Amino acid sequence: MLAAADNLITIALLSIVLIIVAAIGYGFQRDRSKRKETVPDPSPPTSAPPLVAPVAARLHPDAVLALRNEAELQDTYKQLRERPNLVRVQAIWAAQYKAIDITEYFREERTFLAENPSVEFERIVVGQDHHRPYLQELATNHQNLLIYTSSTSLQFELYLCEYSDPTRHLVGVLVVNSALSRLPEFGVLLDGRIDGELTQFGYTLRQWFESIPKELVAGSLRAQNVWTQNAPDYDRFVSRNSELDFLKDYIRQEDTLLESLVKSASRDVTVLEFGSGTGRTLQYLASVAELEPKIRLLIGIDHSSGMLEVARNKRDKTRSSERDRLFYFELDGARARAFWEDQVRLRPSMNDQAQLARAGFATTTYENTDKIVCCLLNTLGVMDAATRDATVENIFSAATPNDRIAISVFDRAAFPQFARILYPFIKTLVGQERISSEAYSDELAEFRAGYYYSHWFDLDEIETFVEASGGEIVSVESITSDGTTIGHFVVARVATG
């Protein structure tokens, strides 16, 4: 098994090296006028074009930098962490460093994590058993860190940083280690800020990072997904029949607005929901008889295995005409590059295999339907800002100009009054028996208690992140309770201008 995994990794790495050569040689022959980057295609090209163009003819000369020793590597990692607007670091540590003071190294890492709580940090550690106590301590103390070990023998290291400004870009350091000594032999810095083609390549490196077999170090705080912990209770509080008027009014109006959107589509429809939770909306849409001929597929993605389990159990109990159109995939919205314009890339890790086999959704297109890509009930508000921005970007990437995007969020101005009614009502979901007054920030329109976080939005904020993702707003409806606006239902599309 392990040998097979190693072979796969080797093949993946060879592909990466080939892509580097291709990138350097031919400068990613693609349509530069395209709105965003295309999905990196894992399959090799059928016929390779000849090697002709010199390196510098395509890439900016300052965008690729050779790093020749440990000191240069360590300095570069440090500088990359200090660049402004860093939102995520994905690092593989597989080498033996000779000149490293390990106590000092972990002290710096601890300080960085504590001082930068909004930077998501993921680290895969390969064969560094003597560091386990440090790793364990980091994993259990920092919510912004996911730390994995891997038994795969890698001869490569990676330090991949994502920044949100001036435009979203990736900067990576790829290092080759000696097969015998495991010392780092040679590194190359690929700066997507200087040359956008390298951001495209950064996404390929990210795919490699995510495909490496790995295990989370026990006790990792981030693994304590607040949604999974409380999934069995969710539907008791959040439904069309909620005892809380705020939720009942919100959900019923949101459902009606979505139904109208489905009816107004000129072709049959696929509904793709980011953060679909227990399938509250998708299951409801599947059950509306009038919509049955119109809705071909209902696809939910969520990062919480617990919420997905509840959704799938409910689905599996319904009649086949509902059940066979519903799919729930395990994916982080911020990384959902499985959905791209008219393409779907299904992977086994997305975990709805039995349903895929039974209902036969083997297609990697949406069967010529128009899509409604949605994110509902303030799901964007429960994400930290970096995750939200990346998720919105992926929502728009999953759509073509014919499709519609529906986003519904709680209204910022309603926060002072309604947050103090909503969160005590769902205290079981928040995970706190008594919610202190400090949990509410009216100034920021934010609720924060334990692992639960939620931000409420005004229309300017929505407009800003829609436009930053290449979208434009088509319409805005207010959601109200007893005459007061409590939310916004925004319909947008990919900007064509």
Ligand SMILES: C[S@@+](CC[C@H](N)C(=O)[O-])C[C@H]1O[C@@H](n2cnc3c(N)ncnc32)[C@H](O)[C@@H]1O
């Ligand atoms: C407020 S609940 C809404 C659930 C459902 N849309 C509804 O309306 O009932 C938020 C959902 O978003 C999911 N979620 C939060 N962050 C996510 C992320 N980064 N990627 C995917 N799902 C996410 C949670 O697991 C949870 O199921």
